[in-house]
Amino acid sequence: MELTIPLMMASIIDDGINTGEMSTVYRVGAMMLVAAALCLLFGILAGKFAANAATGFSCNLRDAMFANIQRFSFSNIDKYSTAGLVTRLTTDVTNVQNAYQMVLRMCVRAPVMMICALFMAFSINNRISMVFVVAIIFLAICLGLIMWRTMSLFDQVFRKYDDLNASVQENVSAIRVVKSFVREKFETEKFQKAAQNLYRLFVKAEGMLAFNNPAMMLAMYGCILSLSWFGAQMITVGSLTTGELTSLFSYVMNILMSLMMLSMVFVMITMSVASMHRIAEVINENPDIQSPTEACTEIADGSVDFDHVSFSYRHGSGKPVLQDIDLHVRPGETIGVIGGTGSAKSSLVNLISRLYDVSEGTVRVGGRDVRDYDLETLRNEVAVVLQKNVLFSGTILENLRWGDKNATEEACKRACQLACADEFIQQMPKGYHTYIEQGGTNVSGGQKQRLCIARALLKKPKILILDDSTSAVDTATDAKIRRAFREEIPNTTKFIIAQRISSVQDADRILVLDDGRIDGLDTHENLLKTNKIYQEVYENQTKGGGDFDQKGGELA
């Protein structure tokens, strides 16, 4: 539509004004009005559809990334860092969305307009239109150069963005620590440095892009000047009429307007190429730990075997965290795990549910290698209560149902009674419908731990792992919980990692770990007689008078 307007203008000037016929002018004028109105309508519709498409696209991107992130193993997440993933989900997707919207709106219109205008210009006069071609080539070279230089700069920019977000995230989630150590000023300075770095890089990158504008205007003005010069010469010779020259001028405007739009699109695309790479990385990432193709979907029983297992967090690096672990646990046994700080207790039990894969040897559950099981089945049957307990925002019941989606309220209450969480829940005004804030900030540490134990119990697992989860619970409650385990779920294999001897001493067997190796595996009485480390720990803990609610030296 827009292209017909200059043509009509030319005909108005030549046929109407120059010959003095007003009726032609009116007729063509009316046609021009209609053309302009149609142009407006189509433009509005195009804009609306483009916006729809762009936001839908960004929604799909975010969905795809999130879905893949859920499948990541811990090592995948470490590769990208949490802040990196957040930046990708927010800033990068927004960049790509904007670029896509621009591309949709301009990328059809601009080239079409340009080509049609060029065609019209050539149809008027071949020689003079060569000027346009020269200008376009010149512009293309300039833009290519600029694009090439800025793409790598923007890559760096987004990595700095990641750092910034990491800083923000750390501070937002650990604000209590920051405030208790009065480190606000230090953190602010740190952030200021990061922001300054980002600023420098961004200015460098966008400064490069700013050259795009003068290049375009140079081309445009050059065209106008050459048109004027050569046009004048051709008119005097008679190979061009003034009307044709005027319409050529408006074609210049058209072509250069579309070039300007293309250059804006190109600027947005440059900025978003870096973003696109980063998003594609996440979507294409294959999780390190996957279910095998012909997975077994049933676990026979709760027996656990470690056959000469070695493990290190970074495969092939330095000293292994676990060395030559050989362990055989019968179903229904309760195993206590004790060891100094850093003796790899948590690493050991993380291998059972395949949160990490072993470097050497095999871990078997129910008689089969854990790598043969379908991940979902395996993790459903192995319930872990981790050291760092996380509750999600929602009511207490909703949190408990993480263990079993279809648990009835009675089942939840039962589990809470076993975990000795029922009493404090009943004291809350809304009881089981109390809302837990993000991160569980409105429940104490001990309450969180008990809720997590209840959550794990609801899963009715074959293997239950308690990783130092009674550390925030006093000894009497701890004893109650263990008794409940003994009586209610005798067939579940239980691993109890603890620092207190009193938590593990009535386990069937106790495993003593030292620096990644097994130091002893026996009952409490035998270990007291034969194992040096165990004796030391026991003496230290009982001589110190034990807990305030425990008479010195006596067992609960």
Next chain:
Amino acid sequence: MSETRQVGRRNVPGVKGKGPKNAKGVLKRLLAFIFKNYLPHCILVLVCIIGAALAQVRGTLFLQTLIDDYITPMIGSPDPDFGPLAAALLQIVGVYAFGILCSFLFTRVMVNVSQGTLRNLRVELFSRMERLPIRYFDTHAHGDIMSIYTNDTDTLRQFISQSLPQICSCGVTVLSIFCSMVILDIPLTLLTWR
């Protein structure tokens, strides 16, 4: 653990499709923030915008005189004299060069202004945030707080570096074109502006 705790999302004003309640006030505050640190830059940018727009208008005016003053007299004459045309073109080259310089300058300076403003905004946000009581972090979802640093500041970047100069530049262009139209022919001008 108060009972009047509100969940993160419900605390954020203006969510659910309604814009901020005080759009004009917010805009004024934003502009004040930009000018506080970058006033000389902004003035330079304004001058450049006017310069670039004027150059463009001068160029368009030239096109009008091109046909009437230089080309028409030469039609039909056997030995046309391109001297005056060449001189006029040279003059226009000067004007255009000035326009290009202005336009490059203003784009480049705007980059500094917008990125600098964003940086200042982020730093001020952060230092404010550090001083907030812990209750704020308990009642607002972490994601909301973080997205302010990323999403919201990014949208501002577009506003400052593209929309603002665009508004100014278009305004100046419209104004100068109007003036030149008035100079050329008053009746037609009145017709267009009805």
